[in-house]
Amino acid sequence: xxxxxxxxxxxxxxxAQKLKSFFSLIGVLIGVTFLIAVVSIVQGMNQYMVxxxxxxxxxxxxxxxxxxPSITTGNITDDVWLAWRRRPRISYDxxxxxxxxxxxxxxxAKFCEDRVAVHYRGKIARDVNLVxxxxxxxxxxxxxxxxxxxxTAQEVRTAQLVVxxxxxxxxxxxxxxxxxxxxxxxxxxxxRVIGVVAKQGNLFGISLDKFAVMPxxxxxxxxxxxxxxxxxxxxxxxxxxxxxLAMGQAEAIxxxxxxxxxxxxSNFAFQTAEGALGTxxxxxxxxxxxxxxxxxxxxxVGGIVIMNIMLMAVSERTREIGIRKAxxxxxxxxxxxFVVESATLSAVGAIFGIALGIGLAFVVKATTPLPAAVAPWxxxxxxxxxVSVGIAAGVYPASRASRLDPIIALRAE
Numbered sequence: 001x002x003x004x005x006x007x008x009x010x011x012x013x014x015x016a017q018k019l020k021s022f023f024s025l026i027g028v029l030i031g032v033t034f035l036i037a038v039v040s041i042v043q044g045m046n047q048y049m050v051x052x053x054x055x056x057x058x059x060x061x062x063x064x065x066x067x068x069p070s071i072t073t074g075n076i077t078d079d080v081w082l083a084w085r086r087r088p089r090i091s092y093d094x095x096x097x098x099x100x101x102x103x104x105x106x107x108x109a110k111f112c113e114d115r116v117a118v119h120y121r122g123k124i125a126r127d128v129n130l131v132x133x134x135x136x137x138x139x140x141x142x143x144x145x146x147x148x149x150x151x152t153a154q155e156v157r158t159a160q161l162v163v164x165x166x167x168x169x170x171x172x173x174x175x176x177x178x179x180x181x182x183x184x185x186x187x188x189x190x191x192r193v194i195g196v197v198a199k200q201g202n203l204f205g206i207s208l209d210k211f212a213v214m215p216x217x218x219x220x221x222x223x224x225x226x227x228x229x230x231x232x233x234x235x236x237x238x239x240x241x242x243x244x245l246a247m248g249q250a251e252a253i254x255x256x257x258x259x260x261x262x263x264x265x266s267n268f269a270f271q272t273a274e275g276a277l278g279t280x281x282x283x284x285x286x287x288x289x290x291x292x293x294x295x296x297x298x299x300x301v302g303g304i305v306i307m308n309i310m311l312m313a314v315s316e317r318t319r320e321i322g323i324r325k326a327x328x329x330x331x332x333x334x335x336x337x338f339v340v341e342s343a344t345l346s347a348v349g350a351i352f353g354i355a356l357g358i359g360l361a362f363v364v365k366a367t368t369p370l371p372a373a374v375a376p377w378x379x380x381x382x383x384x385x386x387v388s389v390g391i392a393a394g395v396y397p398a399s400r401a402s403r404l405d406p407i408i409a410l411r412a413e
Contacts, residue, residue: 027306
């Protein structure tokens with residue numbers, strides 16, 4: 001029997017026995033749906049965490065010299081927290097010392113931040129992320145200025161009361177008016193708005209546009225860092241190799257500056273995008289390790305159901321098998337008919353499962369902050385699994401059908 005003819009016959013059987021066919025394919029459908037949905041969400045999260053989370057919080061080819069990590073992974077004990085808190089803070093002198101001695105080409109920015117309230121003519125925006133930094137910060141963060149300009153190195157040196165704000169803060173305090181040259185009040189002092197950063201969007205539903213950036217030397221630094229103290233020195237290089245070189249140099253410089261002996265633990269930390277991704281990478285590995293087992297359970301159940309349905313089909317169509325054998329059908333024709341029918345049934349379930357899995361992934365994407373990205377390999381895997389389960393489940397019923405004696409089969413009612 002030709003394959004195409006066997007597939008057509010399988011589809012005729014599926015159409016004739018819709019309810020039975022539906023219950024046959026539901027196990028495969030659930031397994032493949034789960035595979036596609038989970039892989040799509042995990043794949044989307046992988047992209048999101050790399051492109052948005054890590055690069056937004058730290059930056060590409062960027063590391064931060066800090067007193068302690070700002071993003072931690074795993075269970076941090078109280079003793080470790082206390083040890084971190086006892087470390088000396090990063091000072092202006094530390095930052096200048098490292099900047100002067102790192103030999104790898106890099107861009108540096110002193111950095112402090114905290115949450116504050118910002119006022120404008122009776123309006124107030126609370127919980128605004130106030131950043132004190134240098135003019136190079138805008139290049140490191142790849143901020144595009146939608147209106148106005150960023151502050152200059154000269155304005156940083158002279159501690160000018162200027163500020164660049166995010167789009168959400170501009171909409172909240174200065175909606176409907178030109179924000180440039182307006183005076184917003186931070187810590188009781190008027191800061192002149194000289195620029196608005198293009199919209200950044202959100203991260204897990206949290207706005208990235210509710211911020212204000214001022215020179216770290218401006219008087220408002222008292223709101224976010226003690227005098228002569230920084231949260232971090234941000235260092236960006238041109239590529240990952242240079243970043244590793246610069247980070248190694250900065251570590252050696254800081255250990256020498258703080259007179260740490262060989263083998264003695266560093267009393268400072270480096271934060272990188274890879275470090276920020278640590279927890280998510282552990283979670284994604286666990287998900288991918290658990291996924292085959294979870295999918296296999298559904299597929300095994302689906303295969304058992306298909307096998308039972310096909311055994312029932314053999315019993316119900318015993319006379320048909322006898323007639324086909326009497327007309328010259330060979331054993332392999334009967335075997336092929338039932339194996340192809342089982343594989344087709346399972347493949348149809350897999351196709352519906354792929355469609356449903358993709359649909360569920362994008363429903364999650366549309367209704368939650370979680371992203372989704374369909375991996376082409378998961379679709380191919382879903383089809384392959386569906387066909388494989390169908391073939392495996394159909395072999396035994398097909399073998400029984402092919403071994404029927406045509407005379408006995410013709411006598412069946």
